[in-house]
Amino acid sequence: MDIVTRKQLNILIELAEADKHFAKIEREMIFKIAKERNFSEEIVNNLIKNPEPIDSLGALSSDQKFDYLLSAIELVFADHNVFESEIIFCKSIAIKLGFKKGIIDYFVNNYSKMPIGELKQTALKDYL
Numbered sequence: 675m676d677i678v679t680r681k682q683l684n685i686l687i688e689l690a691e692a693d694k695h696f697a698k699i700e701r702e703m704i705f706k707i708a709k710e711r712n713f714s715e716e717i718v719n720n721l722i723k724n725p726e727p728i729d730s731l732g733a734l735s736s737d738q739k740f741d742y743l744l745s746a747i748e749l750v751f752a753d754h755n756v757f758e759s760e761i762i763f764c765k766s767i768a769i770k771l772g773f774k775k776g777i778i779d780y781f782v783n784n785y786s787k788m789p790i791g792e793l794k795q796t797a798l799k800d801y802l
Contacts, residue, residue, distance in 0.1 A: 678734065679708075681729075682741070682745060683704060684721050685728060685742065685767055686700075686707070686749050687718075687725055689746055689749055689760060689763050692757070693757040694759075700753055703748070703752050739772060743773065743781070746764050746767055764781075765778045772802060773801045774801045780801065781793065781797075
């Protein structure tokens with residue numbers, strides 16, 4: 675089992691529930707990621723029912739850290755409702771990933787305005 679993907683899906687599930695409303699589009703996005711990475715629906719459903727504690731995330735590569743954070747931001751924007759609880763959750767994940775918490779404000783302000791490559795370059799250079 676791919677533990678990196680499992681942890682990422684778990685984070686996204688907890689983020690989706692941070693605003694107390696697990697939107698259908700958020701659920702679809704999580705299942706899409708799982709399917710792309712050959713994770714069964716059964717495993718995802720079990721994670722939804724029983725989310726796991728979010729442990730240390732420092733052992734990931736820089737690319738993996740960026741991907742975790744980017745997928746979290748994509749989920750925040752998926753339902754077109756950005757809640758403070760989601761931003762707070764993302765900041766805590768950013769810190770666990772080793773980023774400065776200001777990266778979340780940077781992502782929120784620039785997510786739809788810049789190409790992903792440019793976001794990544796700035797994130798890794800200025801916030802990690």
